[in-house]
Amino acid sequence: MGDSIIGLMNGFADLLNFWSLFYCLIGVLFGAVVGILPGLGPSAGMAILLPIAFTLAPANALIMLCGIYYGSMYSGSITAVLLNIPGESSAVFSALEGYPLTRKGQGGMALGVGIYSSFIAGTLSVVALTFFAPILARFALKFGPTEKFSLLFLAFIFIVTLSSQSLSKNFISMFLGLLVATIGTDTITGTARFTFDTLALLDGIDFVPALLGCFAICELMNTAAEVYNPEMNRKINKTEIGRVMPTLREMWKLGPSILRGGILGFIIGVLPGAGATPSVFISYGVEKKFSKYPEQFGNGSLEAIASTEAANNTASSGAMVPLLSLAIPGSGSTAVLLSGFLMFGLQPGPQLFERHPEIAWPLIASMYAGNVMLFLVCMVSIPFFIWLLQKSTPYLTPIIVAVCFAGVYSINSWNKDIWVMLICALIGFLLIIFEIPVMPALLGIILGSMMEGNFINAVTLSGGDFLVFFTRPISAFLMLLSFLIVFSSAFYKMIQRKKNSNKAIG
Amino acid sequence: MENIDVDKSKQFEKRLTLVFLLILGGVTVFAISTILITMPLTNKTRVLGLGAYPLLISSALLIMIIWNLTEVLTGKGSGAVLAKSVNKEATYKSLRLLLLIMFSAVLLPFLGFIGSFMVFTYIQMTFFAKPRVESGIKRIIYAVLVPIVIFSFFYYLGVYLPNPYWWPF
Numbered sequence: 001m002g003d004s005i006i007g008l009m010n011g012f013a014d015l016l017n018f019w020s021l022f023y024c025l026i027g028v029l030f031g032a033v034v035g036i037l038p039g040l041g042p043s044a045g046m047a048i049l050l051p052i053a054f055t056l057a058p059a060n061a062l063i064m065l066c067g068i069y070y071g072s073m074y075s076g077s078i079t080a081v082l083l084n085i086p087g088e089s090s091a092v093f094s095a096l097e098g099y100p101l102t103r104k105g106q107g108g109m110a111l112g113v114g115i116y117s118s119f120i121a122g123t124l125s126v127v128a129l130t131f132f133a134p135i136l137a138r139f140a141l142k143f144g145p146t147e148k149f150s151l152l153f154l155a156f157i158f159i160v161t162l163s164s165q166s167l168s169k170n171f172i173s174m175f176l177g178l179l180v181a182t183i184g185t186d187t188i189t190g191t192a193r194f195t196f197d198t199l200a201l202l203d204g205i206d207f208v209p210a211l212l213g214c215f216a217i218c219e220l221m222n223t224a225a226e227v228y229n230p231e232m233n234r235k236i237n238k239t240e241i242g243r244v245m246p247t248l249r250e251m252w253k254l255g256p257s258i259l260r261g262g263i264l265g266f267i268i269g270v271l272p273g274a275g276a277t278p279s280v281f282i283s284y285g286v287e288k289k290f291s292k293y294p295e296q297f298g299n300g301s302l303e304a305i306a307s308t309e310a311a312n313n314t315a316s317s318g319a320m321v322p323l324l325s326l327a328i329p330g331s332g333s334t335a336v337l338l339s340g341f342l343m344f345g346l347q348p349g350p351q352l353f354e355r356h357p358e359i360a361w362p363l364i365a366s367m368y369a370g371n372v373m374l375f376l377v378c379m380v381s382i383p384f385f386i387w388l389l390q391k392s393t394p395y396l397t398p399i400i401v402a403v404c405f406a407g408v409y410s411i412n413s414w415n416k417d418i419w420v421m422l423i424c425a426l427i428g429f430l431l432i433i434f435e436i437p438v439m440p441a442l443l444g445i446i447l448g449s450m451m452e453g454n455f456i457n458a459v460t461l462s463g464g465d466f467l468v469f470f471t472r473p474i475s476a477f478l479m480l481l482s483f484l485i486v487f488s489s490a491f492y493k494m495i496q497r498k499k500n501s502n503k504a505i506g
Numbered sequence: 507m508e509n510i511d512v513d514k515s516k517q518f519e520k521r522l523t524l525v526f527l528l529i530l531g532g533v534t535v536f537a538i539s540t541i542l543i544t545m546p547l548t549n550k551t552r553v554l555g556l557g558a559y560p561l562l563i564s565s566a567l568l569i570m571i572i573w574n575l576t577e578v579l580t581g582k583g584s585g586a587v588l589a590k591s592v593n594k595e596a597t598y599k600s601l602r603l604l605l606l607i608m609f610s611a612v613l614l615p616f617l618g619f620i621g622s623f624m625v626f627t628y629i630q631m632t633f634f635a636k637p638r639v640e641s642g643i644k645r646i647i648y649a650v651l652v653p654i655v656i657f658s659f660f661y662y663l664g665v666y667l668p669n670p671y672w673w674p675f
Contacts, residue, residue: 037663048664166585168574172530175567179537182560191556193545194537217607224603224634225596394635395648398627401607402656405619410665418611425604433597434526435588452559464553493584 004131007353011361014059015369023060024366027067028373032381035072036079036087037407042072046336050343058344059359063366065340069333070370073276073316074118074378077309081110084219085400089207089446090276090315093284093308095215096439100300111382112246113254113302114309119375120251121262121310125317126367128266133321141326143271145457146468150478151268152451155278157482158285159440161489169436177444178451180205187453200416205424207446209417212404213424214438220397221429250302257287257306265311269318276315277446283311317367324348324360519588523578531571537564603634619667623653 015021027049034045045068053061076087081098098110143151160170183194184204195201246254261283268279287307288297297304322328323338327349341348346356353360408417428438462468470476541564545557577583606629613622627649631639639645657667669675 166574166577166583168570168577168583168585171570172567172574175563175570176530178563179534179560179567182563186556189556193556193560194540217604221600221603225593225600394631394637394639397635398623398630398648398652399656401610401626402619402623402653405611405623406656406660406665406667409619409667410660413666415611415614415668418614422604422608422611425607429600429604430526433592434523455559456554460553497584 007357007361008130008365010357011363011365012368014358014362015063015365020060020063020362020366021369023056023064024067024369025373027064027069028071028370028377031068031071031073032075032374032377034068035075037403037410041088042069042333043336045072046333046340050336050340053340054343058346059362061344062337062340062359062363065337066363066366067370067373069316069337070122070367071374071377073122073313074115074309074374075381077114077118077312078111078378078382081114081305082107083216083396083400085216085404086211088276089211089442090280090308090312092211092215092439092442093280093304096298097301097304097308099219100298101302104300106300108382109246109302110300110305111378113250114305115375115378116246116251117254117258117261117306117309118313119371121258121265122313122317122371122374123368124262125266125314126364126371129317129320129324129367130364133325139270142474144472145454145461146472146475147478148271149451149454149458150469150475150482151271151282152278152447152454154478154482154485155281155285155447156440156443157485159281159443161285161485165435165437167486167490167493169434170440173431173436173438174440174444177441178448179444180210180441181445181448182452187449188456200414203412203416204449205420205445206411206417207442208411209408209421210424210442210445212408213421213426214428214442216400216404217421217425218428218432218438220400221425222432223397254303254306256290257303258310260286260290261307261310262314265314266318268311269315270321275319276312279311279315279318280308281443283307320367324352519592520578522592523588524575527571527575527578531568531575534564534568534571538568603630606630606634614668615671618670618673620653620657621670623656624649627652 015024030049031042031045034042046065049064049068053065056064072088073090076091077094077098078087080086080091080095082102084095084099086092086095094110094114098107098114101107101110156174160167160174181204183201185192185195185202192202264283264286265276265279268282269276284297284304284307287304288294291297291301291303293301293303316333319334323334327338327347338348346352346359404421405418408421409415411417428441431438431441458468459466465471468475469479538561541557541561545560546555547557547561549555574585577585580586606626610622610626613625616622617625628645631645631648639648660667
């Protein structure tokens with residue numbers, strides 16, 4: 001630990017020069033812009049700047065790329081909270097919980113809580129990365145495909161059982177999403193499935209069009225259906241966003257939520273291939289279980305926002321653990337970062353800190369600085385978004401639709417993705433009418449291929465033994481926890497229904 | 507009289523839900539038959555074939571649909587009735603906006619991103635917007651500027667949005 005502290009001090013000493021800080025800021029700013037735009041994730045943002053990074057000194061280049069990675073982590077939540085457009089799949093809960101708060105005139109509070117939670121959790125996670133990376137990397141290696149499948153299964157069970165709607169409808173939504181995720185080319189054999197000889201379906205259904213269709217376009221459709229009430233419209237347009245700075249007391253109350261989300265997010269982020277999305281879903285589920293006000297979830301819960309934003313931020317730091325310790329990228333974004341290392345002839349892994357401390361430690365120091373910069377960038381940009389929100393719906397609708405079209409088109413430069421978005425909007429709208437929750441379906445589309453890949457690999461490695469999910473200890477624990485949650489949820493709903501029918505008779 | 511109207515409405519929603527579930531069930535059965543006909547379920551090297559996992563998922567989906575159908579038909583269970591009534595006028599307005607967005611997607615190859623969004627923005631602000639933007643000049647200026655600004659912004663980021671097919675550049 002002493003060596004880590006000395007290394008970190010040297011890292012800060014190397015970082016604190018104009019050009020390193022400048023490139024860190026450029027990265028954070030670009031990452032913030034990229035995070036807001038749907039369809040352009042941090043990996044696309046890093047890829048766009050990779051040619052420029054190549055012309056810089058190695059340390060500055062990696063600091064800039066890392067800044068993009070970091071900068072995109074929170075900014076997607078700003079549009080999610082204010083406009084119900086999640087820039088990333090991990091910002092889905094910010095939309096779900098934050099947007100109702102915006103409609104109530106408390107959008108500023110939702111943003112403030114999200115920013116502060118991200119900042120606090122992000123700082124703590126970088127500390128954990130600094131001192132515990134090797135230990136965590138060894139823990140991550142214990143997670144094989146069996147454990148990963150069980151973890152994803154648990155994430156689904158959390159989402160399905162948390163909803164107040166019927167279990168059957170939740171499961172319909174979940175399995176529908178998982179089935180849609182099987183469309184396209186099988187990732188293991190490369191064989192086409194459910195494509196009906198159509199070129200357009202070979203790539204499958206990307207989650208970004210589905211996300212935008214079900215959130216942004218559906219929300220515009222709901223707004224179009226609302227009866228125009230000048231009084232109500234004036235109230236919303238006068239932007240009672242409220243204050244953005246939560247008080248110390250309010251943040252203190254949210255401390256346990258931030259800690260829970262942060263720890264979960266970091267641990268799950270450490271697992272190679274997991275990424276921020278499963279960590280956000282699981283932290284939401286856990287937070288609802290622990291919350292004193294679970295009825296607020298889905299209608300604007302600050303605890304949910306604090307927990308999921310903390311998980312989102314710490315998962316990105318966690319994903320750096322396998323990259324820096326084992327040279328295994330934890331997510332798509334860290335894979336681009338790995339290419340940045342290789343571009344300069346650097347090999348991440350256990351040797352990086354010994355052979356190139358002048359690269360490794362400034363990089364870690366830049367994550368502290370990047371966290372502060374991101375906090376300031378977000379605080380400065382919020383007034384702009386509030387100004388944007390003050391424009392009434394007739395002006396906002398074309399902008400939102402155009403940005404959705406552009407964001408979706410940017411994925412593959414193909415009109416097919418736009419049509420996928422619109423069809424998903426129609427299906428999402430129908431699901432809402434019939435009170436079938438959309439979230440499990442979205443989760444199915446986002447995580448379906450990962451789940452299938454782990455399932456197939458787990459069964460293949462065990463030689464066809466389906467009981468492997470219950471014989472390996474970590475997997476068995478996760479599966480038993482999942483079944484316990486399902487049965488307790490069903491039992492609880494049954495008791496509630498009996499109570500309600502007794503009340504009605506009484 | 508009110509009770510009769512409420513009953514009629516509930517009956518209509520029940521029938522609508524049944525139709526929706528039957529369509530969903532039909533699609534699932536179609537998926538299952540596609541899997542059974544076109545995809546192998548086992549594989550010597552992988553143990554599980556190409557169709558094994560989709561078959562598991564679609565079978566589970568069918569079971570859940572049948573479960574919900576039973577709830578709706580018997581009127582028992584939390585999935586039996588809709589909590590909120592279906593508002594026909596609201597649904598029509600929502601679908602109308604979606605149709606307009608789809609129309610602009612159809613225009614994309616012919617007018618490009620800028621052209622199709624000029625059309626979308628003008629029509630949306632003239633006929634669908636609430637409150638309606640009265641000034642025709644404002645509508646035209648906004649309809650011209652917004653697509654150009656967004657096109658240019660994404661162009662700067664290296665994302666080349668579609669031009670009309672006849673565009674020579």
